[in-house]
Amino acid sequence: MEPIHLSDDLIFAEGGRRYCFVHPDDPNKCVKTLNPNGDPRKRKKEAVWYKKLRPVSMFDDNKRELKSFEELAKKGEAVWNHFPHCYGIQSTNRGDGIVTDLIRDADGLVSKTVRQYVAANGKTTELLGALEAFFNLFRKHLIITRDVLDHNLVVQAGDEKLTIYMIDGFGSSEVLPFSRWLESVGEKKVARKIARFSARYNLNLRQKPVSK
Numbered sequence: 001m002e003p004i005h006l007s008d009d010l011i012f013a014e015g016g017r018r019y020c021f022v023h024p025d026d027p028n029k030c031v032k033t034l035n036p037n038g039d040p041r042k043r044k045k046e047a048v049w050y051k052k053l054r055p056v057s058m059f060d061d062n063k064r065e066l067k068s069f070e071e072l073a074k075k076g077e078a079v080w081n082h083f084p085h086c087y088g089i090q091s092t093n094r095g096d097g098i099v100t101d102l103i104r105d106a107d108g109l110v111s112k113t114v115r116q117y118v119a120a121n122g123k124t125t126e127l128l129g130a131l132e133a134f135f136n137l138f139r140k141h142l143i144i145t146r147d148v149l150d151h152n153l154v155v156q157a158g159d160e161k162l163t164i165y166m167i168d169g170f171g172s173s174e175v176l177p178f179s180r181w182l183e184s185v186g187e188k189k190v191a192r193k194i195a196r197f198s199a200r201y202n203l204n205l206r207q208k209p210v211s212k
C-alpha cells in the first residue's frame with residue numbers, strides 16, 4: 001500500500017512522544033507518528049542497563065500500543081465503550097503511524113482531555129459519574145494499565161452524557177502479567193490504580209461493588 005501523506009495542517013495535538021494527525025481520508029480517525037522523543041533507538045540507548053536487554057520494539061509506543069489493543073479485544077465488545085478502535089499500523093511520509101478512532105464531541109470538535117475539561121469546567125458531578133462508569137469497566141474485566149493520567153483520558157461530550165475514553169497509556173507495565181492469571185491479585189491491582197488516580201487528582205471516586 002502507498003504510504004499515506006500527512007501534512008502539517010492535519011496535526012491536532014502533540015504528546016510527549018507522538019504527533020497526532022486527523023486521518024486524511026476519514027475525519028473520525030487519527031494517525032499517530034513518533035516524534036524525535038519517541039524514537040525507539042534513542043530511548044533504548046538512554047534506558048537504564050537492565051532495560052537495555054529488551055528488544056528495540058519494546059521502546060516503540062505505537063508497537064506496544066498495537067499489542068495492547070489486541071489484548072484488550074480479548075476482553076469483549078464492552079471495551080469499545082471506553083477505548084477507541086484500532087485499525088492497525090500504516091506507513092506514512094512521517095514513518096509508521098497507528099490508526100485509531102478520533103474521539104469527537106456531539107458538536108464535532110475533538111474531545112477535551114480530562115485535564116482540559118477540569119480546567120474549563122471544574123470537577124463536575126457529571127465528570128465524576130463518567131469516571132466511575134469508566135473505571136467500572138476496568139474492575140469488571142480486570143483491565144490492567146500503567147498509571148492512569150489525566151492527559152491520556154478524553155471526555156466525550158455527547159448530546160446527553162459524558163463518556164470517558166482512554167486514548168494512551170494502556171497496556172500493562174508488568175513484565176510478568178501475574179494479574180492475568182490470578183483474579184484476586186488483579187482485582188486488588190485495579191482497585192489500587194483507581195485509588196491512586198483518585199488521590200492524585202483529588203477526586204474522591206467511589207468504588208461500589210460491580211456485578212461480573
Ligand SMILES: Nc1ncnc2c1ncn2[C@@H]1O[C@H](COP(=O)(O)OP(=O)(O)OP(=O)(O)O)[C@@H](O)[C@H]1O
Nearest residue numbers: 013014015016017018020101102103113151167168
Ligand atoms: N483518539 C483520540 N481522540 C481525541 N484526542 C486524542 C486522541 N488521541 C490523542 N488525542 C489528543 O492528543 C494528545 C496526545 O496524544 P497521545 O497521548 O497519544 O500522545 P503521546 O505522545 O503518546 O502522549 P504522552 O505524552 O502521554 O506519552 C492527547 O493528550 C489528546 O489531547
Ligand SMILES: [Mg+2]
Nearest residue numbers: 015151152168
Ligand atoms: Mg499521552
